[in-house]
Amino acid sequence: MTPHVLVTGAASGIGAGVCELFASADGARITAVDVRAEALSRLADRLGAHVIAADLADAEAAGGLLDRAWQEHGPVDVVVNAAGIYPATPFLEMTAAQWDRVQDVNVRAPMLITAAFGRACAASGRTGSVVNIASGAALRARPGAAHYCTSKAALEMLTKAAAVELGPIGVRVNAVSPGFVTVDSAANPVTEEYAAAVSANPLGRRGLPPDVAAAVRWLSGAEAAWVTGTVLRVDGGASAGTTALPLHWKGTSEVQQA
Template identity: 55%
Template sequence: MRHVLVTGAGSGIGLEIARSFARLGDALTLVDLHAAPLEEAAAAALEAGAASATTIAADLRGPDAAEAVVAEAWAAAPVDVLVSSAGVYPATPFLELDATTWDLVLDINTRAPVLLAVALARRAIEAGRPASVVSISSGAALRARPGAAPYSTSKAALEAATRAAALELGPHGIRVNAVSPGFVEVGSAVNPVTDEYAAAVGDTPLGRRGRPDDIARAVVWIAGDEAAWITGEVLRVDGGSSTGAWHLPQHWTAIGQEEDAQA
């Protein structure tokens, strides 16, 4: 039985990640901004088979929040797996950006996962224990889109930090990876998307949009022993949408057809 700490566990992908670890009988500490959805998430985790499910309501924007969250979780039991799933993605046109919006996104999406990993690693190294860290990235780390300058930047930085952490923490037995979802339908009240946006980004080579369980299975796998020799990686779980611009039409005539046309 592992002790798994999951942020953003109150809804969406984070909630499904918590459920997936619960089905394995792990003990969970669930973190989110608001207490009410966390209590529902804890009940769902226990119903799914979690050994235990405790909750911490915390605002991860605070400079000391990550340390406080890990300290509280570790006091109950050493943490074996950290999953940073909490994130925000407001749409703000580039010319309307200000420091408040920029800092909000970077503080939650980049700084918090990094400082959570630091807080866990310090304790794990002192205790001589291995650990696994998984952060949730995004396809936006590779491809910008209108209104997502801070979000794309936050996820690109998170992926760089994942590699840097893996490099330094690997000798201590701490693996650090990221999972990068494509478009996943979560129905989030915190991060809503329009039907127009969903239709534009939700089509993939595999023919469907993502589901939270698609991401959760990848997280559980890369956090576990089956991925024991993997660190510093970004696992893209996106139905093939990052493979290229697959919606573009073919822009040349096949050679055989061209010859036939000229005959």
Template identity: 65%
Template sequence: MTPRTVPPGPPRPPGRHVLVTGASGGIGAAVCAAFAQEGCAVTASDLPSGALSALVERLAGAGASARALAADLADPQAAGALVDRASELAGPPDVLVNAAGIYPATPLTEMTADIWDRVMNVNVRAAMLTSAAFARVLTAAGVAGNIVNITSGAALRARYGAAHYSASKAALEMLTRSCAVEFGPHGIRVNAVSPGFVTVDSAVNPVTDAYAAAVSVNPLGRPGEPDDIARAVRWVAGPEASWMTGSVVRLDGGASAGTTTLPRHWPELSGTQAGTPHEEVTR
């Protein structure tokens, strides 16, 4: 694509078309609902399931323009064609939210190439293919748009059994920056929202109660809710963030800032710390 400057789009017009992948999950479904509440047309994409159908029925029942688009994003053909298929249903999308992701717990000593590749294909390659297709469509039309990728605090911290997931989210954050650089001259902003642990009760990505309790520890003292993330996504894709691109917004209750669980390493000041004269400290 030949770079050219496109001015930012108008302030959040009614009728924007928003394409959301991973729409059946807790975060994806909340993102769909948040945009639908603004009067946006929503195309919800995920594997075919009762959850996807129920989401669209719920949104349509509330008066929203909503439709389901089944796709297996592990298939590069399906991921690459997703934007074109969404465009046929409701016109070219103005916003793409890449929320699809899987995180199987697999220690490295048990990792296979197939498991590694499936995580990378769904979590990173699909986002690359949908984002590139989105940019092609909008550039051809000469209009501005927004991409928001859902990453994770795992991009910054390794954890047991999640080497593939953490690597995929770190890669997705760099993909976000790369897309921002290449698509920015065309008026397409690309950012990421990085949640901490969010309570979603996912059948696709189940976690144990013990794991949820361990990763929910943060300065604000609670896990996130899908609506916490959805509101941030909506803001990032809106006019209030019109000069933001290539950024990663950390939404984790302060978990990435530090921990509240460690005790004070020593309850009292040492003599040197308190400024006591050296001869008194060494007596």
């Protein structure tokens, strides 16, 4: 039986990479969600995906998304909350509206979708898996990204809280935390200067959507059947430490030798 996978933020980048891997490796039925209708249409043509154009900052749209996909295209087996926005807003210029929109898309929408998925699984006696796309920004703040960093830290705790409450009904909830991933995204553009500064890691290359998609697929599958509430860091080792610093001292001091 082919799985039905619901992916938000599916029009490009990591979300599109997730759709492509599930479709090619598992023959999955994909319900792809994004605010960009034209880009979704191109994905549908390429993968035969079902598409839903929706702004996840709208609580009603986000809250009804799972039930709509379930009713229109059959029971959902996997939910991947990949949608996220990353504006550049200096802290002293932050408005309530700017802050709220980031939290609404990056945290509230995954909460509403995951809760709806849990209710649907409980009512139908089915099990399922949720994978949230977090970020290294949950651990380290960045200039102009207070709203984004806070949202990703909250998403990691949401992952754990949902895993605790949904585990007894057979729904696993995990997260993948990517390092810097090269994507062609009109939603979250970055300069090359920024990309170069944020992408240093021990493995020496920037991530690609397939790197993250492979981790998402593993966490959602049978091999990870006893894994829930975890955050898997797929970042080339960036969260382990930095290669951007020089050797702090060449040699050993007299005191260290004593």
